[in-house]
Amino acid sequence: xxxxxxxxxxxxxxxxxxxxxxxxxxxxxxxxxxxxxxxxxxxxxxxxxxxxxxxxxxxxxxxxxxxxxxxxxxx
Amino acid sequence: xxxxxxxxxxxxxxxxxxxxxxxxxxxxxxxxxxxxxxxxxxxxxxxxxxxxxxxxxxxxxxxxxxxxxxxxxxxxxxxxxxxxxxxxxxxxxxxxxxxxxxxxxxxxxxxxxxxxxxxxxxxxxxxxxxxxxxxxxxxxxxxxxxxxxxxxxxxxxxxxxxxxxxxxxxxxxxxxxxxxxxxxxxxxxxxxxxxxxxxxxxxxxxxxxxxxxxxxxxxxxxxxxxxxxxxxxxxxxxxxxxxxxxxxxxxxxxxxxxxxxxxxxxxxxxxxxxxxxxxxxxxxxxxxxxxxxxxxxxxxxxxxxxxxxxxxxxxxxxxxxxxxxxxxxxxx
Numbered sequence: 194x195x196x197x198x199x200x201x202x203x204x205x206x207x208x209x210x211x212x213x214x215x216x217x218x219x220x221x222x223x224x225x226x227x228x229x230x231x232x233x234x235x236x237x238x239x240x241x242x243x244x245x246x247x248x249x250x251x252x253x254x255x256x257x258x259x260x261x262x263x264x265x266x267x268x
Numbered sequence: 269x270x271x272x273x274x275x276x277x278x279x280x281x282x283x284x285x286x287x288x289x290x291x292x293x294x295x296x297x298x299x300x301x302x303x304x305x306x307x308x309x310x311x312x313x314x315x316x317x318x319x320x321x322x323x324x325x326x327x328x329x330x331x332x333x334x335x336x337x338x339x340x341x342x343x344x345x346x347x348x349x350x351x352x353x354x355x356x357x358x359x360x361x362x363x364x365x366x367x368x369x370x371x372x373x374x375x376x377x378x379x380x381x382x383x384x385x386x387x388x389x390x391x392x393x394x395x396x397x398x399x400x401x402x403x404x405x406x407x408x409x410x411x412x413x414x415x416x417x418x419x420x421x422x423x424x425x426x427x428x429x430x431x432x433x434x435x436x437x438x439x440x441x442x443x444x445x446x447x448x449x450x451x452x453x454x455x456x457x458x459x460x461x462x463x464x465x466x467x468x469x470x471x472x473x474x475x476x477x478x479x480x481x482x483x484x485x486x487x488x489x490x491x492x493x494x495x496x497x498x499x500x501x502x503x504x505x506x507x508x509x510x511x512x513x514x515x516x517x518x519x520x521x522x523x524x525x526x527x528x529x530x531x532x533x534x535x536x537x538x539x540x541x542x543x544x545x546x547x548x549x550x551x552x553x554x555x556x557x558x559x560x561x562x563x564x565x566x567x568x569x570x571x572x573x574x575x576x577x578x579x580x581x582x583x584x585x586x587x588x589x590x591x592x593x594x595x596x597x598x599x600x
Contacts, residue, residue, distance in 0.1 A: 205540075208533070209304065229422075230305055230533045233497040237537070241501070249494070 194243050199262045202242060206234040217259040239265055271393040272440030273597065274403075275335035278432040278566045279327040280312035280556060285413075285424070294421045302425055303554070307532025311428025311557030314411045321353040323431035324409035325366050331405075331433035339367060342435075344401035345375040346391060348384035348561045350588070351411040352377055355465075363407065374401060381459070382528045382587030384408055384561030385432075386447065386595050389583075392436035393444045404436040408561035412489060415461050417475065420483035423491060426531050428557030432565035442581070443598040448511030450503065455590035458495035462486035496587065497534060503592050504538050504584060511582065511594040522548065523579030523599075524571065528586055529553040529563035550576065561585070 196217060203221075204212040210226045221227055232252060240246050245268040255261040287299040287309055303309045314323070324347060332339050345367075347360040360375035374395075380387050385408055392404040409431035416423045436444070463472050463486050472486035484490055504527070512518060525544055527535050532551060539549050552567045559566060564583050571577045577599050584594040 206537075208536075226301075226305075228301070228305060229493065230531070233494055234533075234537050236494065237498055237501045240498070241541075 194262075194266060196259065196262050199243075199265070200258055202238055203235060203258055203261070206231050206238060215258060217257065217262075219258050220256050221258055221261070222256070235261075269397055269438060271396040271436055271438065271444045273389075273442040273444065274435040274437045274440030275331055275337065276432060276434045276565050276569050276572075277327055277331035277334050278430060278562060278569055279323055279330055280428070280430045281314045281318055281323060283313045283315055284310045285313050285428075286310045287425075290421065290425060297421070305531075305533050306425055307551065307553050308425065308428075308557045309554050311413075312430060313413045314429045318411075319353045320349045320351045320409035320411050320431065321359045321362055321366075323411070323429065324349075324359070324363055324407040324433070327409070327431040327433040328363070328367055328405060328407060331435060335435070337435060339369055341403045342367075342369050342405045343373055344392075344395055344404040345369065345373055346388050346404060346406045347375075347377045348380055348388050348406075348408045349377055349410060350379055350381055350560070351409075351414060360407070369405075380589065380591055381410070381560045382530065382563070383585035383589065383591040383593045385564045386583060386585045386593030387449070387591075388434075388561075389436065389444050389595055390447050390449065390593070396436065396438055402438055406434040406436055408432045408565060410560040410562060412560055415489040417483050417485050417488040419477075420485075420488065422483070422493065423489055426558045427489075428559050430556060430559035430562045430566065432562045432569075434565055441600055442577070443600065445596040445598055446511065446514040447593060447595045448507050448514060449593045450507060450591075452499070452503075452590045455495060455499060458492040458499070458590065459490070459588040461489055499590055500530070500534065500538060500586050501541060503590075504586055505542050507584060507586070507592050507594050508542065508582065511584075511596060515580075515596040517580060517596065519544070521580055522582050524548055524550055524576055524581045525584070526550045526564055526567045526571065526581060527584045529556075529567060530558055530587065560587075
């Protein structure tokens with residue numbers, strides 16, 4: 194599991210936010226399009242692609258995309 | 269012998285709930301965000317004295333008049349609903365009388381939600397092929413909005429009321445081919461109205477808000493968004509693969525996919541998982557919302573109007589139960 198790949202997968206869950214707006218240091222909760230449906234898609238993608246299960250609570254504690262990546266990595 | 273869909277019609281209650289009205293009540297949302305994300309601008313809502321039975325009767329009347337169908341030929345009524353007019357009798361019996369159908373009609377309700385249309389087609393096909401009935405009036409009618417807590421903004425945004433009527437017969441425009449069906453009752457509590465029936469008749473009055481699961485009230489519709497999202501993403505690709513196999517066709521042979529119109533974002537997620545091209549994926553929910561068992565027949569009506577019903581059409585419903593079903597239609 195690589196950070197670069199994760200960022201790309203994460204960005205793919207957005208319909209209207211361009212991938213160029215999302216990098217390791219993006220505070221994803223502040224993105225205008227971020228909402229509970231995208232959160233569900235990210236959780237599902239994480240499980241399907243990386244075989245790791247994280248919760249909404251795990252996600253809430255993260256600020257940046259890299260924080261989220263590290264939480265998933267530690268699972 | 270084969271079984272076919274001969275005609276479909278739908279009816280929506282007159283009252284409408286718009287995104288503007290929702291945003292007034294839940295100012296943390298924007299109209300634009302709701303319509304873009306869930307793909308819904310307005311949903312039709314029953315009034316207090318309007319029931320699923322009323323909607324189903326209107327949908328059937330529309331079918332009879334639009335398709336010039338002789339109602340005396342109907343020899344079976346199947347009603348899919350989870351919001352029947354009464355605990356008993358079966359709403360389908362009342363509908364037989366209200367529509368002035370022959371007393372020689374068989375009639376029963378069956379309790380399924382988002383997968384209900386496929387199950388209805390499966391039973392109707394069985395009735396035709398078994399020589400039990402020749403003209404089956406398959407009705408779907410749901411008034412989920414009556415079950416939703418007024419503060420449950422998620423479910424209020426998604427669900428709308430409505431009904432559809434389909435005539436299944438030994439001739440028609442769409443052959444009902446092979447099915448893939450499945451059930452996982454271990455997920456029953458993920459989408460449920462807990463009270464009001466035999467398990468717990470009296471209201472629980474236990475309303476609470478939980479950030480992970482949203483509004484949780486045993487007396488209202490409860491949906492665990494994450495559980496349903498994961499279930500769908502897990503089960504639908506496998507269901508489609510199995511159904512295509514049973515029909516001896518591949519993804520490339522399919523002309524149109526019509527999935528249960530749960531919400532636009534989620535079904536697009538599934539579409540992308542399965543590499544289905546956008547132009548083979550029918551979406552129709554903007555002015556109706558998620559009408560549960562009626563979303564697929566409503567979408568079929570609209571696809572027909574747009575001239576997009578041709579060749580092999582794959583239907584797939586999934587949700588409450590947890591239950592799922594898919595079928596291939598061969599359009600003549």
